Amino acid sequence: MVFQIIKEAFSSKHKNVTTKSSEIDFVTETDQAVEKFLIDGLKEKYPNHRFIGEEGVASGLKCQLTDEPTWIIDPIDGTMNFVHSFPNVCISIALLVNKVVEIGIIYNPVLDLQYTARKGEGAFLNGNPISVSPTTALSDSLVIMELGTTRDEEKRQLVRDNFNILQTKCHGLRALGSCALNMAHVASGGADLYFEFGIHAWDIAAGDLIVREAGGVVYDTEGGPLDILGRRVICASSIEIIKEVIPLLKQMKNERD
Ligand code: IPD
Numbered sequence: 001m002v003f004q005i006i007k008e009a010f011s012s013k014h015k016n017v018t019t020k021s022s023e024i025d026f027v028t029e030t031d032q033a034v035e036k037f038l039i040d041g042l043k044e045k046y047p048n049h050r051f052i053g054e055e056g057v058a059s060g061l062k063c064q065l066t067d068e069p070t071w072i073i074d075p076i077d078g079t080m081n082f083v084h085s086f087p088n089v090c091i092s093i094a095l096l097v098n099k100v101v102e103i104g105i106i107y108n109p110v111l112d113l114q115y116t117a118r119k120g121e122g123a124f125l126n127g128n129p130i131s132v133s134p135t136t137a138l139s140d141s142l143v144i145m146e147l148g149t150t151r152d153e154e155k156r157q158l159v160r161d162n163f164n165i166l167q168t169k170c171h172g173l174r175a176l177g178s179c180a181l182n183m184a185h186v187a188s189g190g191a192d193l194y195f196e197f198g199i200h201a202w203d204i205a206a207g208d209l210i211v212r213e214a215g216g217v218v219y220d221t222e223g224g225p226l227d228i229l230g231r232r233v234i235c236a237s238s239i240e241i242i243k244e245v246i247p248l249l250k251q252m253k254n255e256r257d
């Protein structure tokens with residue numbers, strides 16, 4: 001079973017790790033095995049559906065989102081955590097039809113936390129309904145931001161600037177190493193705001209639906225509608241926090257997926 005593959009490899013001290021876009025952007029044989037397992041299984045059931053998988057794209061497949069039913073898959077979100085056996089890792093799976101997310105699933109097999117949502121039917125953690133926190137002010141917020149998987153100087157400066165800007169304006173700042181789980185934490189009320197520049201469609205597709213179905217909001221970092229291929233995301237428990245934080249943030253654009 002795929003969850004067992006991740007759990008066993010997670011505990012192993014010897015993971016087979018290689019790098020992708022930078023010296024700190026990792027892929028393991030488990031990422032590849034899990035993605036193959038999921039796509040093979042879904043293809044058998046839905047032969048006409050399309051797929052966008054993180055490791056498929058890394059190995060040269062095109063990231064093409066059409067109106068056809070498309071599964072967007074991150075086999076292990078938080079690969080750096082996985083490599084270090086830090087238990088904040090998950091599988092992220094979304095089904096999009098007409099480019100709209102219909103189903104979102106984020107599952108942390110190490111801690112057995114399963115976040116799910118279907119469009120219009122609410123969001124759940126291990127089968128129990130979840131909702132975002134009641135927080136509406138940045139000054140009361142627990143904020144998650146990330147350092148990313150590149151050592152590019154422009155990105156590092158952006159992270160430093162946004163950290164410095166927010167440090168004294170919110171309750172606290174966290175960086176937990178998994179975009180999908182960060183969104184799940186906003187959805188379940190553990191965090192109030194999360195934003196990141198440089199992420200990919202497979203990091204955010206499931207989280208987008210889960211946050212919105214939990215009563216939260218998800219946007220592009222400049223406040224426009226989320227572009228699932230746009231490489232940046234901001235989500236929060238309330239629109240008030242988004243309106244307060246966006247004018248403060250330093251922005252960055254990446255080439256679309
Ligand atoms: C990464 C994680 C990390 C985020 C990176 C992502 P991966 O995904 O979500 O938190 O900062 O931008 O690429 O590579 O572990 O699937």
